[in-house]
Amino acid sequence: MIKLIPAPTKILYGEGFFTTEKLTEKASVPEFVLNEMDEFFHASKIGKSLEIISSIQIKLKEKYAYLGNEGYRLTINKSAIIIEALKENGAFYAVQTLKQILFQCGEKIPVMTVEDFPRFKYRGFMLDVGRYFYTVDEVKKFLDLMALHKLNTFHFHLTEDQGWRIEIKKYPLLTQKGSRRSHTNFGFIPRSGFYTQEQIREIVSYAHSKFICVIPEFDIPGHTVSAIACYPYLSCFDRKLKVATHWGVKHDILCAGKESTYKFVFDVLDEIAELFPDGEIHLGGDEAYKMRWNICPRCQAEIKKQGLKDSEELQQFFMSKVNGYLREKGIKTIMWNWDDIEPTKWLDPSIAWNLCGISPEKLPVIKSEMASGRDMIITSSFPYYLDLPYGWINLKFAYEFDPVKGFSDEDMKHIRGIEAPLWTEYVPDMRTAYLKTFPRLGAICETAWTQDENRSWDSFLGKLDFYNDFLSLYGVKGASLKKAMPSKIRAAASSLWFNRRQLHWQGLHNLIDDAVVKRKAK
Numbered sequence: 001m002i003k004l005i006p007a008p009t010k011i012l013y014g015e016g017f018f019t020t021e022k023l024t025e026k027a028s029v030p031e032f033v034l035n036e037m038d039e040f041f042h043a044s045k046i047g048k049s050l051e052i053i054s055s056i057q058i059k060l061k062e063k064y065a066y067l068g069n070e071g072y073r074l075t076i077n078k079s080a081i082i083i084e085a086l087k088e089n090g091a092f093y094a095v096q097t098l099k100q101i102l103f104q105c106g107e108k109i110p111v112m113t114v115e116d117f118p119r120f121k122y123r124g125f126m127l128d129v130g131r132y133f134y135t136v137d138e139v140k141k142f143l144d145l146m147a148l149h150k151l152n153t154f155h156f157h158l159t160e161d162q163g164w165r166i167e168i169k170k171y172p173l174l175t176q177k178g179s180r181r182s183h184t185n186f187g188f189i190p191r192s193g194f195y196t197q198e199q200i201r202e203i204v205s206y207a208h209s210k211f212i213c214v215i216p217e218f219d220i221p222g223h224t225v226s227a228i229a230c231y232p233y234l235s236c237f238d239r240k241l242k243v244a245t246h247w248g249v250k251h252d253i254l255c256a257g258k259e260s261t262y263k264f265v266f267d268v269l270d271e272i273a274e275l276f277p278d279g280e281i282h283l284g285g286d287e288a289y290k291m292r293w294n295i296c297p298r299c300q301a302e303i304k305k306q307g308l309k310d311s312e313e314l315q316q317f318f319m320s321k322v323n324g325y326l327r328e329k330g331i332k333t334i335m336w337n338w339d340d341i342e343p344t345k346w347l348d349p350s351i352a353w354n355l356c357g358i359s360p361e362k363l364p365v366i367k368s369e370m371a372s373g374r375d376m377i378i379t380s381s382f383p384y385y386l387d388l389p390y391g392w393i394n395l396k397f398a399y400e401f402d403p404v405k406g407f408s409d410e411d412m413k414h415i416r417g418i419e420a421p422l423w424t425e426y427v428p429d430m431r432t433a434y435l436k437t438f439p440r441l442g443a444i445c446e447t448a449w450t451q452d453e454n455r456s457w458d459s460f461l462g463k464l465d466f467y468n469d470f471l472s473l474y475g476v477k478g479a480s481l482k483k484a485m486p487s488k489i490r491a492a493a494s495s496l497w498f499n500r501r502q503l504h505w506q507g508l509h510n511l512i513d514d515a516v517v518k519r520k521a522k
Helices: 029-043 047-055 062-067 088-105 136-148 197-209 227-232 259-275 289-297 297-304 311-328 360-371 395-398 430-437 440-449 456-461 463-471 488-504 507-521
Strands: 010-018 056-062 074-076 079-085 109-116 122-128 155-159 213-222 280-284 332-337 353-355 376-378 415-422
Touching: 010 056, 047 056, 056 088, 062 079, 062 109, 074 088, 079 088, 088 136, 088 463, 109 136, 109 353, 122 136, 122 297, 122 376, 136 155, 136 213, 136 280, 136 430, 155 297, 197 259, 227 463, 259 280, 259 311, 280 311, 280 507, 289 311, 289 507, 297 311, 297 353, 311 332, 332 488, 395 440, 395 456, 415 440, 430 440, 440 456, 456 463
Parallel strands: 056 079, 122 155, 122 415, 155 213, 213 280, 280 332, 332 353, 353 376, 376 415
Antiparallel strands: 010 109, 074 079, 074 109
């Protein structure tokens, strides 16, 4: 029995085996197929690679429209491997399935037909490079792994309190100074790094070769200490700050009462829009504490001028104004949204939400926003935040979580899909990233791709040995099942270890700093 992750819609077995000896004609194979298969054969060392590749036939025709843009039919008979799809996207995903089949069968491949199409259109993975910088090659590695899991959207979290990672030519200090922090949660070790615009183009091009679109995130108005450290006028009180060093929410955010803030934001977005052509930009919008806005004369004047109720409405006005600027360019926007945010008329319904949490009492608010036309991406922290310990989110919970529980068929029109973010406050390197991400991403990708009726925890559990061996081809060593399904004692220990972040929060510093700002503002 062939094991596939994510599980396909349908798989039927025939009699006999495929053999290259019965090859009657060599097919013309598209470049993306050659690239994918060459990489796989180089890693797996399976024999007769050229003969197998030559036997692949790609048929892209309208008659396969019933499979959708990303669906495919993979037929392996005794003399050929036939991939049928409406679009190249679908053919690409068929190749990912073929790799897993070849890995298990080698040259002796059983006759079979796989018919498959995704459950959700949006199947995302987010990488936070703001806290810890990941090189171009490391980012490409994540893109490779996304493709293996049939994920199609890369959310690139590029700006943070702890580091600015994208070159903006109009504001050179953002990378000259804002990309460096003096030390980190882990001790007195400086960290730095950023992507030049040419490197960004390289990453985007590579993602597109894997049929992955890229959504950059420029997080505003909070999580902007790295920018304020470079250009103090962006803050409410022109504060001279250092790039943040430690984990935790900071209270200095962009001033919403200055036109110079909007100019900066629009200038940055102009350059980002040129680098990322996929038509969407993430604006962050989370954890924007209003301590400064509540005592800032300019922000309070803006509230009065616009007829707003308070600083919360000011943020919604701020986000909508930036959204309007991007809409004029034909660009859609996304923002983070916890279920405790109450939207008002000031928050444009065209802004999609990354839903980080869905509590039953807030479900009616979310449904109301959907009815207004707002799209949602399910990014529930439990279980989709990959950085959280297995003691909080074990593998079974991640697999069995129903991301659309409580939503009607009408609601589903506004749910794009799901996304798994890897926040990196405590993920400083690829080794740690692999342990955090795998095998959990395998469980999540099966939720994103596989039709719900075809999903089974017992079936998934039976595929883990194959899955781990397959990932090892690509140099990935994830968490063992013992770690991913920890005992009560191990779960408590991992939770305790993770909660050491409270020691790094600098909450006392925030309180003292707030008192200093209030005193100077009087």
